[in-house]
Amino acid sequence: MANVxxxxxxxGDEGKGKLVDWLSNRADVVVRFQGGHNAGHTLVVGNQxxxxxxxxxxxxxxxxxxxxxxxxxxxWHLLEEIDKLRGQGVAITxxxxxxxxxxxxxxxLHRDLDRAREAAxxxxxxxxxxxxxPAYEDKVGRxxxxxxxxxxxxxxxxxxxxxxxHHGPLRRxxxxxxxxxxxxxxxxxxxxxxxxxxxKPAWRLLDEQVKAGKRVLFEGAQGALLxxxxxxxxxxxSSNTVAGQxxxxxxxxxxxxxxxxxxxxAYTTRVGEGPFPTELTDEVGRHLGxxxxxxxxxxxxxxxxxxxxxxxxxxxxxLNGIGGIALTxxxxxxxxxxxxxxxxxxxGEEALDYLPAGLKAQGQLVPVYEEMEGWSxxxxxxxxxxxxxxxAVKYVRRIEELIGAPVALLSTSxxxxxxxxxxxxxxx
Ligand code: IMP
Numbered sequence: 001m002a003n004v005x006x007x008x009x010x011x012g013d014e015g016k017g018k019l020v021d022w023l024s025n026r027a028d029v030v031v032r033f034q035g036g037h038n039a040g041h042t043l044v045v046g047n048q049x050x051x052x053x054x055x056x057x058x059x060x061x062x063x064x065x066x067x068x069x070x071x072x073x074x075x076w077h078l079l080e081e082i083d084k085l086r087g088q089g090v091a092i093t094x095x096x097x098x099x100x101x102x103x104x105x106x107x108x109l110h111r112d113l114d115r116a117r118e119a120a121x122x123x124x125x126x127x128x129x130x131x132x133x134p135a136y137e138d139k140v141g142r143x144x145x146x147x148x149x150x151x152x153x154x155x156x157x158x159x160x161x162x163x164x165x166h167h168g169p170l171r172r173x174x175x176x177x178x179x180x181x182x183x184x185x186x187x188x189x190x191x192x193x194x195x196x197x198x199x200k201p202a203w204r205l206l207d208e209q210v211k212a213g214k215r216v217l218f219e220g221a222q223g224a225l226l227x228x229x230x231x232x233x234x235x236x237x238s239s240n241t242v243a244g245q246x247x248x249x250x251x252x253x254x255x256x257x258x259x260x261x262x263x264x265x266a267y268t269t270r271v272g273e274g275p276f277p278t279e280l281t282d283e284v285g286r287h288l289g290x291x292x293x294x295x296x297x298x299x300x301x302x303x304x305x306x307x308x309x310x311x312x313x314x315x316x317x318x319l320n321g322i323g324g325i326a327l328t329x330x331x332x333x334x335x336x337x338x339x340x341x342x343x344x345x346x347x348g349e350e351a352l353d354y355l356p357a358g359l360k361a362q363g364q365l366v367p368v369y370e371e372m373e374g375w376s377x378x379x380x381x382x383x384x385x386x387x388x389x390x391x392a393v394k395y396v397r398r399i400e401e402l403i404g405a406p407v408a409l410l411s412t413s414x415x416x417x418x419x420x421x422x423x424x425x426x427x428x
Contacts, residue, residue, distance in 0.1 A: 127272065
């Protein structure tokens with residue numbers, strides 16, 4: 001099977017960036033297919049750290065990188081990120097980076113709306129404040145400005161009018177200043193010549209690449225439990241984050257995604273608000289946060305931490321068609337005397353082996369735990385299965401059994417080469 005899709009199988013921040021960077025070596029093209037610059041992908045290569053939010057992680061390895069139509073793109077942020085990476089010595093040219101000409105734009109008014117709503121809300125979502133939700137609303141509301149519109153002044157003017165007739169009342173209601181259509185047009189026209197060189201029909205390029213036998217790596221952002229349909233709604237992001245979206249969000253068709261590799265952290269974290277059955281607010285939770293350096297790449301917020309939730313990941317395996325997982329951050333569990341794995345939930349007297357859809361039910365779940373003995377040795381930097389303590393191996397094997405998917409890769413530090421390969425996703 002030629003293509004691989006990498007997705008987060010929990011609430012995001014599973015360490016996708018490192019794995020995508022590692023797999024990029026074996027791929028010809030790397031594609032983002034949903035989300036926007038709400039994502040934060042950290043790649044550590046030698047003594048260089050690259051922090052990406054919008055660019056596909058493949059750019060660091062000089063791979064053809066595509067921002068697909070399913071992504072919402074803040075063009076000013078994109079230009080800044082390109083500059084920042086260039087400053088770190090990464091070459092980014094229109095030959096290497098392709099932006100789908102039918103992707104929708106995130107504009108400053110989306111960011112304003114996102115932040116003003118969060119500030120005013122009694123029930124906050126805890127968004128990244130980057131305008132993601134409002135941009136997707138305009139996309140499905142059929143009033144978004146798309147990349148291709150930047151080349152057409154007339155279309156742009158008409159679209160700005162239409163957009164502002166929607167946003168005007170919203171802004172007024174939230175006490176935001178009136179948006180000025182002439183200033184908006186001027187800003188867009190000033191930016192357009194810098195963005196348009198990257199704009200292409202990405203679906204066509206991908207079709208050609210696949211026909212030429214090239215390998216495509218799809219890079220998911222966020223995680224399956226933040227999916228707008230399947231996640232802990234409404235405490236989710238505004239895109240479909242599941243693997244199936246790789247097809248629609250790139251234009252490559254249903255066979256495009258290929259083998260699905262789920263990235264799974266050896267415990268659970270979440271940023272922002274919403275249900276989290278195995279959350280630990282005690283000393284162990286703080287320990288996981290400190291040792292795992294669980295601070296958001298984009299927002300700098302501390303992540304909430306908890307025990308591994310096998311019921312949740314089992315659900316994710318089904319939702320995404322996961323063929324195998326990459327287990328990350330096992331070393332964060334080093335030294336804990338006892339480990340707990342959630343194998344299901346109690347909802348009142350009822351036993352459940354999945355996360356129910358209702359928000360109230362999700363908030364009332366009591367996890368059912370299985371306990372395992374921990375290990376005192378370090379697993380950090382292990383490069384072979386034989387380097388792992390027996391109890392760590394038992395923990396990994398038990399996770400495989402409970403979630404119904406094999407471990408294809410084990411990541412033992414943020415460094416690119418600290419990775420144990422059990423089976424090559426590109427060959428599966
Ligand atoms: P939004 O995507 O900015 O609208 O935020 C909606 C929810 O998704 C919030 O709970 C965010 O914390 C969460 N979220 C968005 N992007 C990421 C990510 O890359 N990692 C983890 N959580 C994220």
